Amino acid sequence: MSAVVYRRKLCGSTFFAVVLLVATQASASEVIRIKIDKLAFSPAQASAHVGDTIEWSNADFVAHTATETHGAWDVIIPAGATRRLVLRESGAVDYYCRFHPNMKGQLHVDTK
Structure with missing residues (x-):
């Protein structure tokens, strides 16, 4: 294999790896942690x-x-437990605790 062909293959492979890395970072999701303590979302x-x-x-x-106001989702979180939910839609989302209706939270969900 000539040096020119080898460099082209190496550059092509490097370019593909960089594009893949950037695409992975751009689509990486985050975990937003909310603590429930003393009857409040924080x-x-x-x-x-x-x-x-x-x-x-x-x-x-x-x-x-954690119950979405319009019923889109309802997550039960036992004492001492952790629960997760993946967000599927954008917009302002109000939620509350069905057992303690004075506990309220709001999520502002944007598209990526």
Whole structure:
């Protein structure tokens, strides 16, 4: 194999690897952590993107839910447990705890 052909193959492989790395980083989702403690979501407001994961960790001694106001999702989070939900739609999302309706949170979900 000549040096010119070898360099072209090497450059092509390097270019493909860089494109793949950039595409992977651009589409990487994040985990947004929300703690439940003393009958409150913290933070009460959070920003995320479609495809990101919301992770609720319940530090209280009682179960809670993260229930979307219009019923799109309802996550039960037992005492001491952690639960996750992948966001599928953009927009402002209000949620609350069905067991403790004064517990409220809001997500601002953007497209990537």
